[in-house]
Amino acid sequence: MLLCLACQEYRVSYPLSDPKIQTNKSDLVGKWRFERGLLLSDSSELSYGTNSIEIRPFNLHEYIIKLVPDSIETASDVMLFRGFESQIDAVRYANMTFLEGVDIKPMYSIYKFEVLGEKLIFWGVPEQVFDSLGISITSISKHNKFMKKHSSRAIWLHQYEYSKLPD
Numbered sequence: 001m002l003l004c005l006a007c008q009e010y011r012v013s014y015p016l017s018d019p020k021i022q023t024n025k026s027d028l029v030g031k032w033r034f035e036r037g038l039l040l041s042d043s044s045e046l047s048y049g050t051n052s053i054e055i056r057p058f059n060l061h062e063y064i065i066k067l068v069p070d071s072i073e074t075a076s077d078v079m080l081f082r083g084f085e086s087q088i089d090a091v092r093y094a095n096m097t098f099l100e101g102v103d104i105k106p107m108y109s110i111y112k113f114e115v116l117g118e119k120l121i122f123w124g125v126p127e128q129v130f131d132s133l134g135i136s137i138t139s140i141s142k143h144n145k146f147m148k149k150h151s152s153r154a155i156w157l158h159q160y161e162y163s164k165l166p167d
Helices: 127-132 140-150
Strands: 030-039 051-057 063-069 079-088 091-098 108-116 119-124 158-165
Touching: 079 140
Parallel strands: none
Antiparallel strands: 030 051, 030 158, 051 063, 063 079, 079 091, 091 108, 108 119, 119 158
């Protein structure tokens, strides 16, 4: 799953599903190299810096995701996430949350994604686009309903492409 992509996309208090519903899939596990980011509304490049992500199982249902920028100045430059997959109508989504203190209520960034052979492609909804919809996500079921309505719509403006690295 992914990324300070989470810095640019919408974040809410509720994931799309309970983590225990979906079992981890091996096609996500491994190291991935950032190739490019696109703003799909005008096909311009997203300036995002070069990085790699490492996705490893945390348990049967969740992953630990480590985002490592190419130029690390301090240990805090490496970001850790906890994530799990949700599927709605055969569309795969990553529910991502920063690993923070135990007393902090998690905020979830949601990414639609596909694994196409050795390519991992994520799509994110920019925070300002989500805010412009005027929607309040107050439960998992409301988030799920929102996603069913918007899964194929043009709100998924950020695209991030990664290539699999040898282990």
